[in-house]
Amino acid sequence: MEYDGNAPGVRELAELTINKVSVGQGDNNCYLLRCRSTNEQLLIDAAAEPQTLLELCGHRLTAVVTTHRHWDHWQRALAEVVAATGARTYAGEPDVEGIDVATDVALTDGDIVRFGAVELRVIRLTGHTPGSVALLYDDPAGHPHLFTGDSLFPGGVGNTFGDAEAFDSLLSDVEGKVFDALPDDTWVYPGHGRDTTLGAERPMLPQWRVRGW
Template sequence: MPLYHVDPGSEAALIRVNNNVELIKVSVGTMDNNAYLIHPDTGPAILVDAAAEPERLKAVIGDDEVGAVITTHRHSDHTGALAEIIATTGAQPWCGAPDAEAIEAATGVTCRTIWDGDLFRLGEIELDVIGLVGHTRGSIALRLRGNPNDHVLTGDSLFPGGVGKTSGSREFERLYNDVCMKIFAPLADTTIIHPGHGDATTVGEERPNLPLWHARGW
């Protein structure tokens, strides 16, 4: 059964992360991009990937304050609504440091930067930043500690069934190794993976398939 499935244009999914924070997932654009609103009970929210359809994203945000918009990587299907959402909300834009220049060139938005090992704090929200090199040089995942399960927003670096698309064997090896060492090695099987497109999965569901992914090279 698909985990946290949402269709393009459909209502958002509401996911309770812990006693103080919920995660709102919505699919936008022609490529079924997932945008996520990390919504605390009090204080500012964080939008992850202002991908497309700014009016729908504004509807999901409603009257809530958005303190930050974090972009998981530089690809245009993840940044299509970034400039308009920043202008509308006044939120601070953030991204992985190696992708900042490309995002600014494409959108005109100058992001503050975060990278592997950083702890991003905004009010009640704390996110562990995980740099995952391979899909792009500056791709990041964001770990949100939950109760009973942690949640990791992986952008296009990890999906049900494999890692994200890479441009060659060297990039695949780097991304595969990063995912193994930074997600599968330290995180519990119950950790929920929320990708940049499509349905969620868990670390435990995907872990047995790691040798297959490496053998096929994608």
Template structure:
């Protein structure tokens, strides 16, 4: 956090996850816009992995940064919590699959990238397998 501030930026976090950081400058909200230079980045609240999980869509691009919400092959870890699994599936379906077109590039917090079009056909498979 100090390095972020030293670089001239503020630290934002979602209220649901605020206790995870020792300090922050502002709370991020769903459907907010973060401006960094000429970039406009839209916030998307995607609970499931954590209560405050967020994804970020760069305006005017097909780029969707999903953190630990969506990966190639399925949703992120919900730590064997059935309620959180239902939450992450609903979040992916309602906040990603229904909002972004097939060509949207999904960039997870780690690992390989994918697209909405590559993952959407597998939603029911994920529900059936339960993770």
């Protein structure tokens, strides 16, 4: 399937395959990452439709990373997917208590999640939830790929529910840890909807700060 960043599809990189599927009434994006040298697989956000996800991964998973504690990203599929595959579970440390499925590894900023020959770097983005994390794959044969959960979308940062302090924290983290650290050709994979790039979003950063959401 051709990958255009809008509909679900597959992107083939030199060392990694990325499969995007939308599940549930909230159109949650789930991302299945497969190491091409070992075939080990990692799932980002087991949100809903467990049978869809299990068929996608062939009932084989090394790990599941939950990007944040909001129920729509784990409640309808995580327990069943983990029970069927024995996958190791990961989530941001401050969000662990809000996820009813046991977390094997509590993630902090700068941690590395490994599966097969692939490494993902954890970027803590505080604001949408206290423990939201993004995962960075720095493709050695191309540009970076960033899985942002609900912390960064086309057109703005994630919802901070009218909390000005949380908004300032999230936007400051996104500016400092993402836009200041990564190039414009970084591909952004959000928790809902279409993909984007940092280059497409960078000119709007001042507008986001002024509008406050």
